[in-house]
Amino acid sequence: MGRRKRRSYIWINVLIIMMFLAVIGAGAFFYINANRIGLVGEWHRTVDVTDEVADSIKAYLREVLSEEEIDEISLPDKIEIDSILIISKDGTMTESVDEVSYYDAQQIAKEALTDAVIHVIEDKMQKTYIETDMTTQELIKEATGMELSDYLDKYGPRMMPSMDELNESYGMNAAYTADRTNIEIARGADIEKCDYALSHGMLVIDHTVNAAVYHKSEKPAEDKNEEDK
């Protein structure tokens, strides 16, 4: 009877050890791959074009205004464009400029330029003491044959890079492999090895040139419900 009891203790111990090893192993697995798993999903970052737009507008106004006068022109505080990064489980990643945010930013820039030009024209007209029943926009239309926004589209300054240029700078279509802290991005024959960090919904990829900071895209509640279905 004693021997049978000893054999059952051994199996229990083996089971316990195996369970312990399994837990350790699982823990180790998740410890090693949690980040890599966390990479997958949709991320976005903002491209700040505020200074670029402001500089373009100022350069355009500099033809007729002094620096002091230019400083008095109000310009937008912030013009940003979203860039969307999608990292897939299958080892591919793509990034591209979000069209909607690009055109929104473009619109803000155009409005800022239009307002600045109208301000300048009205200021100049005020100094000539001309009085007319026509609005500034009506005068511009008669003078140029087109609305001011169309005129500036054609003859005004280029304030922001084009979508293609931004995609050239920020976009990508690549394959990747990643461990806990490193990601290898393969764009064709080009391979870039970067450090990355994940924390609280923020992804930082330390590219060769500079670091890119992304935030996890929050899907709208409706989309989540759609998925659940």
Next chain:
Amino acid sequence: MKKYFNLIPILFVFIFAIRGLASQTKETVKISINGTESNIRVLNHDYDNNMYISMNDMSDLLKDTDKAFTVEWTNKDGQTCVVLKPGRSDSETDTDNNPESQEPTEENEEDNKVNYTRKRIFVNIGGNDYSFYAIPVSEKDYKDCYVNLGEFALASNMDISCYNNAVYINTKGEFDFGKYDLLNSGLPYMADSCLVGDATTGNIYYSQNADEVVTIASTTKLMTYLIIKDAMAAGKISQNDTVTFSQKASELSKTSNGVVRVEPGQTANIMDVISAMLICSSNECSLALAEHLSGSEESFVDLMNQKAVALGLSMDALFYNPHGLPVYDEDVLTVKRQNHLTANDMFKLSSHILEKYPEITQITSIKKTKLSSLNNFEAVNTNVLLYNVPGTVGLKTGTTDKAQSCLVSAYEASDTAGDPHYIVTIVYGAENTQTQSYTSMVLMRYGMQKFNVSELGIVPDNGGSKEIPENLEGLIGAVINTARRHAK
């Protein structure tokens, strides 16, 4: 269309003094012709912005446009005449003039000073001989004619404007300006008072100080003409009459104010005497007409003042003689008196004459003629607008020290029914003949524009397709120019 445009400098380009040799500052300014930028040589006569532009350079710059011309030099009646002959052949390139190689000059003003003679010469533009004060330049290897920019704009009728010391030309548009341009340019203030209106309808398009009393010098002779014509209409005298010059008229003819030298008892046909009075402003002929009708100058003057009342002229309308010369009264403390009224009065008087006796324009439109019964005296019209505004038909100049330079001019237009309208300009108290004629030209142009719009529904041609300004400065100028056209 233009690149931006401020017409004020154009209308503000005028000459302050007529003298032979004077100083000019050479300058090269930016010019844009239908959007193509270049440079053009200018002379600023005596003052900044009193711009005279090189016709040689203008010819080069316009060579590829529909306003191309070549510069030719001729002689007309013993006077220098510059002909801007329309059209241009490829061989007509003056290699001496290359304005594109010259950058605008602003420095070393002393080095840019020259002394050319500005003088009245004929400048033929579009087939019409304009009598301009221009600056012909004839040097060793260089011959050119510099024409006042404003006068060139009026004569060529191109859409020309100035902004930021640059000149902008749209060859497909017409030169036009609005009331704002007149007001803000200060041009009307170059005279003591001025007015432009439709004498046929009584519609006054613009006036400045038109109720101010002014001495009217020889424009008096319009009233003299009216009295004479009324007398002819009443049968008191006839156009076949012979006028006899009195001792008084003869003595007047031999003074510095004399025009047609006559002897006591000399006779002439009354129509020649009237022509001499109106065309070359003969004071002795005015006196002779007065004495012919009334027997004495004093009686005739009474008729003039009675007529002024009858026409409803203001209390300020007063005549002392039939010719407009200053006279001294007979008091111990003698006073030099001159005929005077207001611009509004003269508008009424002119309108009445043109309505009742439009044949006056057959005389006043004559530039030069020989008066057979006055020993073939060559009467030369002193009204420069007969040359400078084609279509001008009269009426009378006037000059005394006090009155300065005066001009009542009339332009014959037609309404949609083909009925004649007379656009009349009145300028009193301009400081010299050039200012008087320049102001009258601009006012007449303004009056013609207003007439075209109000009577004919014609708006100035901006050349059809707009020339779009391609930079902000151009846009501002274009907008200001548009606002000016629509100014209240």
